[in-house]
Amino acid sequence: MRKILFVSSWVFSLTIFFLSYSLTASILSNEEMVKKFKAAYPNVTVDSAELSPVEGVYEIISGDRIAYYYPEKDILIAGNMIQKGTNLTRERIIARQTEKGKAIPIEKAIKIGSGKHQVIEFTDPDCPHCRSAFNYFNMRSDITKYVFLLPLASLHPQAEAKAKYVFNADDTVKAYKEVLSGGLDKIDLRQKKFSEKANARFSEQQKIAKEFGVNSTPIFWINGQYVQGADLRMFDRILGKNVDMKDP
Secondary structure (H helix, E strand, O other), rough: OEEEHHHHHHHHHHHHHOOOOOOOOOOOOHHHHHHHHHHHHHOOOOEEEEEEEEEOEEEEOOOOEEEEEEEEOOOEOOOEEEEEEEEEEHHHHHHHHHHHHOOOHHHHHHHEOOEEEEEEEEOOOOOOOHHHHHHHOOOOOOOEEEEEEOOOOOOOOOOOHHHHHHHOOOHHHHHHHHHHHHOOOOOOOOOOOOOOHHHHHHHHHHHHHHHHHOOOOOOEEEEEEEEEEEOOHHHHHOOOOOOEEOOO
16 A cells, blocks of 8 residues: 655654664665556656665655655655754755756746856746846846746746747836835736747746656756755845945
C-alpha cells in the first residue's frame, strides 16, 4: 500500500535514522527507480532521480523541489534532510539550480538597467513578494536585470493578462514597471486583445520557466547564485547593502 508522509524536519531526521538501520533492498538503477516511482505515484512529475545520502532512499527532483522516496515500501517523504544542523535538501536545491542558471537564455528576457551586478528574475505581476523584490531592485542603479514573467493563474487570475500587456507594449520596460508598481490593479485586462507577437513571447517565457524547473515566484539568480523568494537580506549579502541606491 502506498503511503505519503508529510513531516517536519526533525521528524524526518528521526525517520531517516531508523530507516538506515532496516534497509535491505538492493540498489535500483535510476531508470528502474523512476519506473517504480511513477507506478506508485503517477501524478507526481519527476525531472530526475538519484540516490540520497541515506542508503536505499532516493532523491525525487521535480522543478526546484526535492522529495525523498523509499522504494522498498513505496513511501514518499516530503521534508528536509538535516545532518548536524545542515539542511542538505536546501543545499542540494541551491547547488542544482545555481548550475542550471548558467544556461538560461537571457536574450529572451526583458532587460532592465546596465549595472555591474546581474539579476535574472522569474516573477508574477500580481505576486506581493515579487513586488517587494521589484521595489528593492528598483531602488538600485548597480544592477542589470533580466526579467521573465511567470504568472501563476491559480493564485492571481489577472496576472496573465498583465504579462501579455507588458509584451504588447512598445516600451516593455516601462510597461513592466507600470504593472509591478500596481498601476493597472484597478483595470481588468482579461478581455483585451493582444498581438500575436505578445502571445508568442508570453508562451516562450512560460516554456523557458518550465525548462529550468521554475514553478513558483519570485525566483532569482543573482550574480549566478540561486535565490528562492524575496529574501532581501540575501540580496544585500550578495550585492552589498545600500550600494548605489537611487530614488524610485
